[in-house]
Amino acid sequence: MEEYAREPCPWRIVDDCGGAFTMGAIGGALFNAIKGFRNAPRGMTHRMTGSLTAIKARGPIVGGNFAVWGGLFSTIDCSLIKMRGKEDPWNAIISGATTGGILAARSGPGAMLGSAIIGGVLLAMIEGVGIMFTRITSEQFKPLTPEEQMQMMQQDPNFMGFNPQGDPNLQSA
């Protein structure tokens, strides 16, 4: 459903970057709040201080890492849309793998390959779940055959929204 509400392509990069930053910053703040709380020395004051320090130090960095991921992913996605002329799950999978690879570029070819595989598999899973949900929701709107319709109407006379036998307007017509 989100797909239809998204911005058109060049602006999508900025939007995705911001969304990823928001997600990372809030999630990172929560995560680091707990982590700082646990790692701080004994005493409630120390723990609260440690929690706050960890949020301030690490929260934005997690957000920034997410933003880089989201922005790069979206950039490659948009480029693929333009190049291939279509929007399909392969775009997301390819851009996920490419993004993973590019962001691990400074760690050597082995790390690049590993990150690329992880990125591609991750995005494939996300796309797979999305397709699954679409399948499940589209099941509700499947058109019925006339036989099925008759069957449903025998079970529930008001199935079609009205009852042809019971409707006085229809009977007089």
Add this chain to the structure above:
Amino acid sequence: MEKESSSLRNLLGIYSPTYAPDDPSMNVSVHSSNTNTPLLSPYLNVNPYAIQEPEFILPEGASRQRGRLEYAFGAIGGSVILGAGVGGFSGLYRGLQETKGQPAKIRRTQLINYVVKRGATSGNALGIMALMYSGFGVLLNWVRDDDDFNTIGAATATGLLYKSSAGLRKCGVGGLVGAGLASAYVLWSRANNNRSLASLVGSTRF
């Protein structure tokens, strides 16, 4: 013959105003698959001059149709990218100056470190500020109706929160800076009749 020439005209998009029931070119199915020449239904042949003029559904000057939440992600992302860009360039400049005379390979690594580190720092800082501002803005709009005081309030709260752990004095200064920047923006946008800005940035509101 008549039919063919008229359908050719239709194909070329030349407007023929003589649509009438007895016009043979009207008798064309929408699905034209049996002939080699793809015939177009005259109903699909729109006079291009009719759509030359841009038409707006919204009245002129309606600069505020979208809420703050819809702009939040764009504003945050824009801030992150802007901050990273500015920080990256300043890091590149600084790195170039400080690594003069070093071997090329070391210099390259150093330069990448400078750019990445500075870009990330300033991008994160600006992004967090935008995130705070957007969050406060959405909250304020939720509590009360949207107006310029929400902009100023959100910016003040952002300044206060951003410097909240740096001491009372700095916190106050942060709030004042936020309030000042927002007030300046509000005054400027009011002076520009709220519209020229909208046309400048596509009715985006930060």
